[in-house]
Amino acid sequence: MTKPADKNLPSMPEKAQVKDLRVNEQRQFVTFYFGRHFFGLPIDEVIEINKALDITPVPLAPGYVSGVINLRGQILTAINLAERIGLVSQWEGNGEVRLNNVIMGNREEPVSLLVEKIGDVMSIPVEKIESVPDMIQGIDTKYVSQVCKLKDQLLIILNSQALEEASAGTSGAN
Amino acid sequence: MGMEDDILKDFLAESKENLELLDQQFVELEQEPDNEELIKSIFRTIHTIKGTSGFFGFTTLEGIAHFAEDILSKLRDGVVQVNEEITTILLQSVDYIKAILAELESSGQEPVDTEYLDFIVELRNFSEKIAKNISEASEGPSDQETAEEKKEAGPEKAKKEEGEPEAEQEPDAAKEEAKHTKQETTPAKPPENKKADKPAPKQKKKVPQPPSAHLTETHVRIDVHLLDQLMTLAGELVLSRNRMTQLASKLNDPDFVTANQRMSLVVTELQEQIMKTRMQPIGNVFNKFPRIVRDLAKTAEKKVQLKIVGAETELDRSIIESIKDPLTHMVRNSIDHGIEPPDIRVQKEKPPVGSLTMKAYHEGGQVIIEITDDGAGIDPDKLRTKAVEKGIITDEQARTLSNREALMLIFQPGFSTAEKVTNISGRGVGMDVVKTNIEKLGGTVELESEVGTGTTVKIKIPLTLAIIPALIVTTAGQRYAIPQVNLVELVHLNPQAARSDVQIIGNSEFYRLRGEILPLIRLRKALAIPEDDQSEEDTGINIVVLNAGGRLFGLVVDAISDSEEIVVKPLGSHLKNIPVFAGTTLMGDGRVALILDIVGITSAISSSGEDSMKQASSVTGAGMEDEHQFLLLCSVDPQEFFALPLALVNRLDKIKASDLEYVGGKEVIQYRGHSMPVIRLENYLSVSPLPDQEEYHLIVFHMNNKDIAFLVSQIEDSLDLAIDVEEGIFKQEGIIGSAIIKNRTTLFLDVYQIINMHDPEFFVTEELHAEEPARILLAEDSTFYRNMLTSYLTAAGYEVIEAEDGLKAWQIFQSEPVDLVITDIEMPHMDGLELTRKIRSQNNDIPIIAVTSLSGEENRQKGAEAGISDYQAKLDRDQVLQAVSTLLNKRTLEDAA
Missing domain, CATH: 2.40.50.180 (CheA-289, Domain 4)
Structure with a gap:
């Protein structure tokens, strides 16, 4: 009776410890798809996720702004992820598709990021997260903060600040 | 006096906040007695209170603060450790300070109650005890230390020490005491003495408790964003309520209807209350003015007394922020241009000190702000002369302006009546900016002035910007809101009228609305949405006539819906820079509609080159x-x-x-x-x-x-x-x-x-085959137009004699035979009307055509009186030729007859 216990007891806390350590070193990401690309945002930068909402188009707005949406009385700017990061060519022809809203950013002025399909929340060990390669096909890398190579695809971790930032010049009317 | 009141108010507000913090800090301090930062922060707060109360002469408050500071200084220097006893007495001090502050706030006086003096004594004894403990614990050095400290603490302390026997334990203090009893007689002395030997622990608890509760209740600091959010949610709640009400009436369940009605009431009330949280007294702006007025008066070497009335009038926070500059500007104008220097005032039998009144009050859902001075007033005649000089209006217009209208001239851009440019005002920018800014807030500015007695500027602004009445229009399937303040009228043209009555000049469209030329802006064009010509063919066009800073224009929209009260919400940072939108709003169905910025639309169109506004000004300004x-x-x-x-x-x-x-x-x-x-x-x-x-x-x-x-x-x-x-x-x-x-x-x-x-044949029309060309006398001062008119008249086969002005034309007319006269109206030496009168005095038959850049209605009558046969626009070749030919033919016929 005591033997196995002796054997197991010391290993139990050790295992737990290892696990704890791993939990500590994992980061959680909200993932979503656009075209064949797979994206993620750190979970703490995402406020909520919404199904397709009515978008009111804003004439003269920068091209990446699809319009404005009403989120429980708060009016948010809806940014089309594909347009924003330069994915457009691969997305053309799907203009009619109702996109999902990832509400993100600071609480004072959140924005809605329009994405094609919402994925799961993924936990990823920190050590698997890599810095941005020089080039990712079809994407402006200034909007990418990190990447993570998964088994079958590349998770592109977006830079929410760059996405949200109203770049001078693009925001004006023509 | 007013200044001091303001400082007192600030002091009270600041102290209150700090004291709230103190409670918490003391508790924290008990937990971590070594936290130096914490002690320092507490010390600073108490120190400030001590200093300020000294300034105002609040002796009791100063006393408590002083001894509390004394104890704290020992904590700060590390000579004593925080213990429960110390914390308790310090917290008590805070309670007493709060009580005194509350009394100050309500009555402006320190409470006259021996309780407080008792506490001072207790506090002092306690402080003394600590000092003694220290000296007992480590004989020599600390004794000196405390003595020194006491000296440092200065006269305030000594003041409180007087009359207390214990003070004599310290030799230095005794000396100081002697000094101070000489200097001043303390009113607090007798009660202090009486109570000094009587311990007061039972009373001390009673006093601070109720006032401290009072202090925390009245004001709470809340993040503005939180309020905005509450406001938003309340708005959303109203929408949900509306849907519920619809449902209720559909279901027709009496219980549900009653329940819904109750909820409805509560929601309305809730929204109103939350709206109120955005309101602030206008005093927040007004109280900056005593200082501004003082400085301005000094610079201008004038004497001005400022009177503020209705500082408690409340209006929306966002408006408060944006009226400060316009108000400053107007006050500046009053002092610089209105109020005379003291010597002149005396000559005019006015008191040497000018008076300036800023008054705010509510009237009919609006806030009225009046700025009145008893200065020289504005002379409408001076304004007229000035406006003519600056080319803002013509002589003729100046004569027809009423005094009231003349006063409004100062709101024209580039207008300044100051004879000299001072560093305060007179650079010619100003009142127009004031007017634009006020109008941006949906307000109006009026001016009343009487020469010699003074000027009143009256500003009317809405209570809140958050909810405005708006007209909802539709274009390209989307709804847009147009603020009602800009709205003048609505015009619908049926397809036929749309085709015939809308003129196109260059790329711009115009509509003649009751004789006025109204430039049209298509909303689709302003928003860069492709035109949909088809619907116009079928339904005609809808014109929303709008006033953009004094200029009228027509906005062509697809459809006009309803008027609604809308809640204004800002656009996000990505969209803020689009000039044609002022914000967004939520419609009853929960969808978003954009609010149009009327001024923004005109300026966006103006800068795009195809400028109907600018063109309109050239068209309407033609006269x-x-x-x-x-x-x-x-x-x-x-x-x-x-x-x-x-x-x-x-x-x-x-x-x-x-x-x-x-x-x-x-x-x-x-x-x-x-x-x-x-x-x-x-x-x-x-x-x-x-x-x-x-x-x-x-x-x-x-x-x-x-x-x-x-x-x-x-x-x-x-x-x-x-x-x-x-x-x-x-x-x-x-x-x-x-x-x-x-x-x-x-x-x-x-x-x-x-x-x-x-193509020499291009202009040749069949009916024109005069054997002998008719001779036309052309009086026109502008080389450009003269050449052009000559060019097309000659091309049409007439002989043209040119004259550079009316006088020359008159000379030619007297010496040469002429069949017809074409004259400009505005000319040097002799204008067209004068020329016509002269010609008519000799010859009643000769046709005279007046040409203008574009025919204005108002001149016609005068022209007709003078004897002008017809009016034509210079550039309209076809019409001019037509008129020439008709008039000549008529004359030939008459001659024949």
């Missing part, structure tokens, strides 16, 4: 300023620039080079189902040839019922400017003259002559 003309600039070779009057142009278009055809030696193009001749300028003028391009620009003219076009490389710009044509250097056939426009030498094209050169 006043004859020489101003809206010009179209184009280029053939990148180096050569040409200008022509835009009013001659029917359309601008682009064509592909491949569309050009040669037919019968002439270049033509298929245009709107016709073949239209196209003119290359280089064929008729000595200018560089048109370079080969894939696309050319067409400038299309419609004259004599025919279309003809010039082919150019580039349309450069269109602009409104005074034409100052030099004739000399570039004078050749087809060119009227040259001028420097935008730093480039620009040739003015004589459109009629060029067309005539291209």
Whole structure:
């Protein structure tokens, strides 16, 4: 009776410890798809996720702004992820598709990021997260903060600040 | 006095906040007694209270603060450790301070109660005890230390020490005490003495408790964003409520209806209350003014007393922020221009000190702010003269202006009545900016003034910007809200009227609304949405007549819906810079609608080159300023620039080079189902040839019922400017003259002559075959117009005698036989009306045609009285020729008869 216990007891806390350590070193990401690309945002930068909402188009707005949406009385700017990061060519022809809203950013002025399909929340060990390669096909890398190579695809971790930032010049009317 | 009151208010508010913090900090301090930062922070708070109360002479408060500080200084220096006893007494001090502050707030006086004095004594004894403990614990050095400290603590302390026997334990203190009893007699002395030996622990708890509760209750600091959010949610709740109400009436369940009604009431109340949280007293702005007025008066070497009335009037926070600058500006004007220097005031039998009143009050859902001074007032005649000098209005207009209207002149851009420019005001920017800013808030400015007695500026602004009445319109399937303040009227044109009554000049459209020319802006165009011509053919057009900072224009929208009260919400940072939108709002169905910025729309259109607003000003301003003309600039070779009057142009278009055809030696193009001749300028003028391009620009003219076009490389710009044509250097056939426009030498094209050169038959109409050409006397001071009129009149087969002004024309008229007179109205030496009167005094039959840049209604009557037979627009060749021909024929017929 005591033997196995002796054997197991010391290993139990050790295992737990290892696990704890791993939990500590994992980061959680909200993932979503656009075209064949797979994206993620750190979970703490995402406020909520919404199904397709009515978008009111804003004439003269920068091209990446699809319009404005009403989120429980708060009016948010809806940014089309594909347009924003330069994915457009691969997305053309799907203009009619109702996109999902990832509400993100600071609480004072959140924005809605329009994405094609919402994925799961993924936990990823920190050590698997890599810095941005020089080039990712079809994407402006200034909007990418990190990447993570998964088994079958590349998770592109977006830079929410760059996405949200109203770049001078693009925001004006023509 | 007022200044001191303000400081006291600030002091109370600040202290209250700090004290709230103190409670928490003391508790924390108990937990971590070594936290130096914490002690320092507490020390600073108490120290500030001590200092300020000293300044105001609140001795009790100062006393408590002083001893509390004394204890804290020991904590800070690490000579004593925090213990429960110390914390308790310090917290008690805070309670007492709060109680005193509360009393100060309500009565402006310190409470006269021996409780407080008792506590001071207790506090002092405690402080003393600590000092003693220290000296006992470590004999020599600390004894000195405390003594020194006491000295440092200074006179305030000594003041409180007097009359207390214990103080004598310290030799230094005794000395100080002696000093101070000499200096001042303390009113607090007798009660202090009486109570000094009586311990007061039972009473001390009673006093602070209720006031401290009172203090925390009245004001809470809340993040503004939280309020905004509450507001938003309340708005959303109203929407949900509306849907519930609909449902309730559908379900027709009496219980549900009752429940819903109750909820409805609560929601409405809730929204109202939350709205109130956004309100602030206008005093927050007004209280900056005593200082501003004082400084301004000093700089201007005047004496001014400021009176503030109604500082408690509340209005929306966002408005409060934005009225400060306009108010400052107006106060500045009052002091600089209104109130006279003291010596002059005395001469005028006014008190040497001028009075300036700022008054705010509610009236009919609006806030009225009046700024009144008892200064010199504004002389409407002076304004008239000035306005004429500056070319803002004409002499004639000045005469017809009422005094009230004349006063409004100061809101014109570029107007300043100060005789000298001072560093305060008088640079000519100002009142117009004030007016624009107030109007941006949906408010109005009025001015009343009486010479010698003073001026009142009255500003009316809405209570809140958050909810505004708006007109909802639809364009391209989307709803847009137009703030009601901008709305003047709605006009619907049926398809037929839309075709016939909307004029096109250049690229701009105009509608004549009861004789006034109303520039039209298509909302689709302003929003860069493609036009949908079809619907217009079917339904006509809807024009929303709007007032944008004093200028009227018509906004063409697809449909007009309802008027609604809307809640204004800002646009996100990505969209803020779009000038045509002022914000967003939520509609009843939960969808978002954009709010149009009317001023933004006009300026966005103005900057895009095809400027109907600017053009309209040139069109409507034509009566006043004859020489101003809206010009179209184009280029053939990148180096050569040409200008022509835009009013001659029917359309601008682009064509592909491949569309050009040669037919019968002439270049033509298929245009709107016709073949239209196209003119290359280089064929008729000595200018560089048109370079080969894939696309050319067409400038299309419609004259004599025919279309003809010039082919150019580039349309450069269109602009409104005074034409100052030099004739000399570039004078050749087809060119009227040259001028420097935008730093480039620009040739003015004589459109009629060029067309005539291209096709001498173009202007020939069959009915015109006079055996002997009629002689026309042309009086026109502008070289540009004179040449142009001569050009097309000659082309039409008349003989033209030119005169540069009315006087010359009169001389010619007397010496030469003339069949018809064409005269400009505004001319030097003798104007057109005068000339007409002179001619009529001799000859009643001769036709006289007056030409203006564009015919204005109001002059016609005067012209008719003087004897003018007809009015025509200079640039409208066809009409002028028509009129000439009709009048001449009529005369021939009459002669024959």
